[in-house]
Amino acid sequence: KVYNQWCSVVRWEKTTRPFLRTMEFLWQEGHTAHATAEEAEERTIQMLNVYADFCEKVLAIPMIKGKKSEKEKFAGAHATYTIEALMHDGKALQSGTSHNFGDGFARAFDIQYTDKENKLQYVYQTSWGMTTRIIGAIIMVHGDNSGLVLPPRIAPTQVMIIPINQNKEGVMEAALRLKEKLGTYRVKVDDSDKSPGWKFSEQEMRGIPIRVEIGPKDIEANQAVIVRRDTREKIMVSLDEITAKVGETLEKMQSDMLERARVHRDTHTYSVTTMEEFEKTAAEKPGFIKAMWCGEEACENEIKDRTGATSRCMPFEQEHIADTCVCCGKPAKTMAYWGKAY
Ligand SMILES: [Zn+2]
Structure with missing residues (x-):
């Protein structure tokens, strides 16, 4: 079952920023309920790909697709996937998310269906959304000192x-x-x-x-x-x-804009293997930082305290930069993208 709606949402934000963090924003949110965990996972990834394709092909913004850490994922979700973009100033922007809720919410709220054997079963749910914040991304990825530069495919006047x-x-x-x-x-x-x-x-x-x-x-x-x-x-x-x-x-122009944004992102992405390097890079070079991580929240917190960078995602496209966690030196489980984010 698929539910989709476009609506305005109000959130209590202490510090607002036009387009990126507003108290009221318009979003699209979708929810699905599935019979199996596999179906739910499949749909979660499918929707992440829909968002990433839309951003790249229509908005000319290249995205990094990956999984959020336990700390950064949607509370109560089984897994949260994200698309992350780099703004022109070198800050990261989470641009859309897709959550696999597993059957946690179904068990909490008693959401069941009758299966073929006439037995009640809990559903597996997903949820995914994108907001007007993406307008902020268009401005900050493509704009220059003379103002907006709109990708031809979405320009109201071409x-x-x-x-x-x-x-x-x-x-x-x-x-x-x-x-x-x-x-x-x-x-x-x-x-x-x-x-x-x-x-x-x-x-x-x-x-x-x-x-x-x-x-x-x-x-x-x-x-x-x-x-x-x-x-x-x-x-x-x-x-x-x-x-x-x-x-x-x-x-x-459409394809050049995507390519330019990609080059900008790639030339502002740095790999680090020590905390000294991490701190220096975070302080001096705005952009994404790639580093190996053990997966422990303690290291995630320490990295944030020492560098101001949060874990953006564990990308689907992994690279092996080193054997050990950049922070604690224990065996690394994953390569993650880090960055200062809006
Ligand atoms: Zn560690």
Whole structure:
């Protein structure tokens, strides 16, 4: 059985931060009940993958998938899985979670079903969710000093046409014709009285992926200028080919943004094998830290006290950095990602 809902939630937060930690937020939450533990685990992982794919393919944010530690997991859950992203400032953001509740809550709340043998059995439950906090991630992963940079796939406006010398005869008409021509994309024409420079800045601040500049000289030459928001690259293009070129540019920008975020994350991920290294890295280099861990909460707490970094997850993609726990020196059970987090 699957239940899914979108709703607003209110939580008592002492310190709030726009988008990332708000008292009220909109989320999507799903709950399932299964006959077996295997089915529940399968669904938990399936939903984690749905979130990770959405983040990577649509939001252009690469994710690290893994399991939360006992200390960081949802209280009462059998296991919590998470997707973790690195923001541009080197801080981590938990971006979505998927919990396998096992049959703990079913036993506590007496949630049972009748099986094929007509016997009452407890169900195995899962729960998973993603919130408007992910909007904060989009801003902090992709934004620059001029404002937002929105991935083309989610940009409410993908193309802003800005007429140059719009009062000259034929310019506004050409801009509107171009809008018509680009009708397969989400296009607007900025026909306000503001100067082109103002309009450029506004389009950049709002993160609109592409702006198309068209003025009297362009019209004469049957061309327009496409400007990418992320790289500010200017491309002169014939009006006959502009529809295909805009589509191509949006696709390219989408994949470049993911790649750039991946490179940023990977170049801000450090491996450490001693606590001295851990402390120095945490203090001087914002980013993810990979280190081996014995799995004991005492070490997790000590690492947090000494470095300010919390365990983000034990990734599905494990690496063997060392044989022993970075903190206590006992045999390591897992490699974990650590970091200062929002
Ligand atoms: Zn340890």
